Amino acid sequence: MPEGALSGIKVLDLSEDIAGSFCARLLADYGAEVLKLEPPPGAALRRLGPFFHDDPHLEKSLPFLVLNLNKKGATLNLATATGQSLFRELAQRVDVIVESYTPGYLASLGLGYPQLQELNPALVMTSITPFGQEGPYSQYQGEEIVSYAMGMIMSISGVQGREPLKHGGFQAQYQGGLFGAGATTMALFQQQTTGLGQQVDVSVTECVASTMMATQTMYPFMGGTAVRRKPAGSMFGHPMSCADGWIIVQTGGGAEWEDIAGLFQSQELLEPRFADRAQRAQNGEALDRVVIDAIKGRSKWELFPQAAKSRILFGVVQTPLELTRCPQLESREFYREVEHPVVGKVRVPAVLCNLSATPYQLLSPSPTLGQHNIEILVQGLGYSQQDLCRLRQLNVI
Amino acid sequence: MPKLPLEGIRVLDSTYVFALPYAGGHLSDLGAEVIKIEGPGRPDVTRTGGYAGAFPENTWGEDWWNRPSTFNLINRGKRSLTLDLTDQRGRDLFRQLVAVSDVVMENFTPRVMRGWGLDYPNLKKIRPDIILVSNTGYGHGGGPYSSYPAQATTQEATHGHCWVTGYPGEAPSKAGASFVDFLSTWTAIFAIGAALRHRLRTGEGQWVDIGMYQTGVMFLSEYLMDASVNGRDGGRMGNRHPSRAPQGCYPAQGQDQWITLSVGDDQQWQALCGLIGREELAHDPRFSDVLSRLRHHDALDELLRPWTAKHDKYDLMHRLQGAGIPAGPVLTGRDVHFDPHYRSRGFLERVTYPTQRQMGARIFMGRPYKLSETPLQIRAPAPAFGQDNGPLLKELLGLEEDAYQKLAHDGIIATAPTSGEPSPTTPPERSVQTGALGEWDPHYRERLDL
DSSP states (O other), X not given: OOOOTTTTOEEEEOOOSHHHHHHHHHHHHTTOEEEEEEOTTOOGGGGXXXXXGGOOOTTOBHXXXXXXXXXXXXXXXXXXXXXXXXXXXXXXXXXXXXXXXOTTHHHHTTOSHHHHHHHOTTOEEEEEESSOSSSTTTTSOOOHHHHHHXXXXXXXXXXXXXXOOOOSTXXXXXHHHHHHHHHHHHHHHHHHHHOOOOEEEEEHHHHHHTTOHHHHHHHHHHSEEOOOBOSSSOOTTSOEEETTEEEEEESBTTBOHHHXXXXXXXXXXXXXXXXXXXXXXXXXXXXXXXXXHHHTTSOHHHHHHHHHHTTOEEEEOOOHHHHHTOHHHHHTTOEEEEEETTTEEEEEEOOSXXXXXXXXXXXXXXXXXXXXXXXIIIIITOOOHHHHHHHHHTTOO | OOOOTTTTOEEEEEOOSSHHHHHHHHHHHTTOXXXXXXXXXXXXXXXXXGXXXXXXXXXXXXXXXXXXXXXXXXXXTOEEEEOOTTSHHHHHHHHHHHHTXXXXXXXXXXXXXXXXXXXXXXXXXXXXTOEEEEEESSOSSSOTTXXXXXXXXXXXXXXXXXXXXXXTTSOOOOXXXXXXXXXXXXXXXXXXXXXHHHHHHHOOOEEEEEEHHHHHHHTTHHHHHHHHHHOOXXXXXXXXXXXXXXXXXXEOSSTTOEEEEEOXXXXXXXXXXXXXXXXXXXXXXXXXXXXXXXXXXXXXXXXXXXXXXXXXXXXXXXXXXXXXXXXXXXXXXXXXXXOHHHHHHTOEXXXXXXGGGOOOEEEEEOOSEEESSSOOOOOSOOOOTXXXXXXXXXXXXXXXXXXXXXXXXXXXXXXXXXXXXXXXXXXXXXXXXXXXXXXXXXXXXXXXXX
């Protein structure tokens, strides 16, 4: 079995949400040995749908199944003194802890970063929270839509005159996970070179904000505030309806305007009123009509390769089902198959990127609740099987 | 003070546009020496055209190519070298730089580096433990789209983002920004950290091959699972949540001001009824449980709008959060500069330019994370085009003065781009009229103390 880039790194994943789980999964995907520690009733993520065959079973949450691949799992009740003491033992044996509790919660249990650092000076603790560890809103409650709003992106998403628009799914949470994993590997590199441990304080809202390059800098450069697009006359460059779905086309790249007119087989697009960017903006509503008319009988799958031949920047709006059958993703081996003890064989989105010497490996499905309790507590920490029974009675595991 | 995480690491950053250039900026914050390489006739598009962002005081200035806001945000802290890689002499110098670097980043279409003999097998011959990071639209390899032209704003359709984004029952919608670029930015940072650690332990370098498309698809993982096991094809639900209600974006007091809120359980709902002075709604059978609230969401929105519209968006956030309800205002690019939380965390940093740059001081976003033991900051402004040609070629590579002058004479290096034009500027009052800008504040410099 080839080594992963993070082989030998031990991680405790305390997170119950998408962001922290995704962060720890990425570490696991590239070789780290990750143990997910859940409270005895199971991480909150186990209750998030959609579920396998719409069965709301703790082992069938699809977000949980996909975000905890390659991890082991054990349960531990951190609200009990016994749970805390077992946790301290585990924390001394790991390189990284990933957590996403409300700032101050772990400290209130005596398990805050400074306390853990005393036990394990080289520990890296990555805390991913809606607003970060400090600051006036740090105790406020986060939600996907709240990070989206406060991260500026909603102010430019949607159309003018209507409410700003959140993107679909949990993009902010995934950003928190990926950006957090990036910051974590950097802290880990430092740990490995200097022995220094530290807390990595990730704010999901700031993750969203950090992508708003033009939006943020416009104000200190010239006093402007970016805004959502106009409701009419601005379709070009946005999804436009064709025979079997939607497409997006843009100027720029290696193609000329004539190439786009050729792709759409439209003489009208060659008229002087559409000749340059300024003209097209001015005659935006007419342009929208001409393009929509030209493509209404065309297929997105016919246009996509044709556009590529002419070096036109072009996209087809793909649906999730189409994405599960995508030949490009197939060629990159993006999906992998895994056998889960409860749901059976499933195909999962797996590979973030290719590392030539230390490739992605799918070694295990997401853990079932408490699956590795014996391995961790008996084989790992040296407790007896009887101790395990006592811990169960005390609701510690 | 302990040294920064990447102190002593040298990165050759031969990348353009947003994704990897921004990764380079972040690596510089972390302490790496990042050398941005551009062709004399191929300046980064964030210096020219529509990607450049805004100019200081909306004026080009003499060296317009060094002044655009987007360029300056993402290339902070780097050194700048111009080098014509289409010329053999440029490529030779590039190879000499590879020999003394740890990481190389590039985002040419797959055939380019191969054609120049600068692909991974060749770079590895120069420096066996080199880490090469390639970012392309669809990733390298033999896949059908690998050679397709791509950029974030068309890819967001293809990677599924548009399909799940939009007002309910209406057409798919766009992100409003180059969304997927930043997923590649952070995939690169993650992979570089992992690859550096692997190299430290084994002495082995490697090639990191990132396809932006793939990173975007990854962010829809639960939709893909739902499609593959339940046959369901996603869709658009606007600002709503599959299981929380009410959730939405509601008008607040003032022009184009908005508040978001999200009610997750019955207790929060009861608290909300109290806040809006309609305690009786908590027992209204249309709204008393979450399933009913999800069914009657339109009616809920109608009830909430008149209340939110009467209050300031910040006031709403504090009152809702005070009652235990997740809520936050829609912040604009202007708002964040005055928000007490952003201010207290120091997310926005002040960067002062050397006098000859005539840029004064500007405010830029730092990083979305903090390190407790090694606080980071933007270490220097983005460089002027070719400003480090001399030190890098003469001191680092030991080039003689004559040879250096010859390179300048032959246009292999330069301190001004030989192609490209500044993006046109429009008077801000007119941009507000046409709807290209939401608002314009002529007093921004006083307000930001610039």
